Amino acid sequence: MNHKKNPQNGVAVSMVDIPKTLSRAAQVLKIVATDNTFKPVKLPIDPFANRDGMAKTWVGNCIHCCTKLVVWEDGSTAATIEHIVPTAAGGSEDLFNLALACARCNNEKGIRHDARKLDQRAQEVVEKLKTRRLQRWRAPCAL
Ligand SMILES: [Zn+2]
Numbered sequence: 001m002n003h004k005k006n007p008q009n010g011v012a013v014s015m016v017d018i019p020k021t022l023s024r025a026a027q028v029l030k031i032v033a034t035d036n037t038f039k040p041v042k043l044p045i046d047p048f049a050n051r052d053g054m055a056k057t058w059v060g061n062c063i064h065c066c067t068k069l070v071v072w073e074d075g076s077t078a079a080t081i082e083h084i085v086p087t088a089a090g091g092s093e094d095l096f097n098l099a100l101a102c103a104r105c106n107n108e109k110g111i112r113h114d115a116r117k118l119d120q121r122a123q124e125v126v127e128k129l130k131t132r133r134l135q136r137w138r139a140p141c142a143l
Pocket of ligand 1: 062063064065066067101102103104105106
């Protein structure tokens with residue numbers, strides 16, 4: 001049983017294991033639904049073509065550098081799925097352990113966290129990200 005709560009809104013963090021069989025897009029959408037930085041935004045379907053129409057997207061922030069990330073309604077995105085505690089170090093597929101990161105940040109952390117045992121610096125990063133994920137946590141919203 002987990003008793004973590006977002007200190008800002010009191011929403012309990014329910015630990016939900018994400019099945020490995022779930023598509024990447026579906027995993028991304030589950031993360032979006034529980035990360036309060038993601039807000040619905042209408043964006044042009046194709047700003048480089050003369051096609052009309054707007055599409056529903058979700059715009060939120062990279063868990064590391066807070067740069068803007070765009071997730072399309074179908075879950076496609078240039079962002080990457082971050083394991084806050086890396087799987088190599090025993091990190092789970094639990095939703096609380098997952099966040100979205102820009103590719104640049106995820107790659108940099110990936111290199112630093114390659115070791116099975118986290119060094120002190122890596123542990124500090126993990127603790128910072130856990131706190132941030134908790135602050136951003138919201139009860140899963142309808143997408
Ligand atoms: Zn980033």
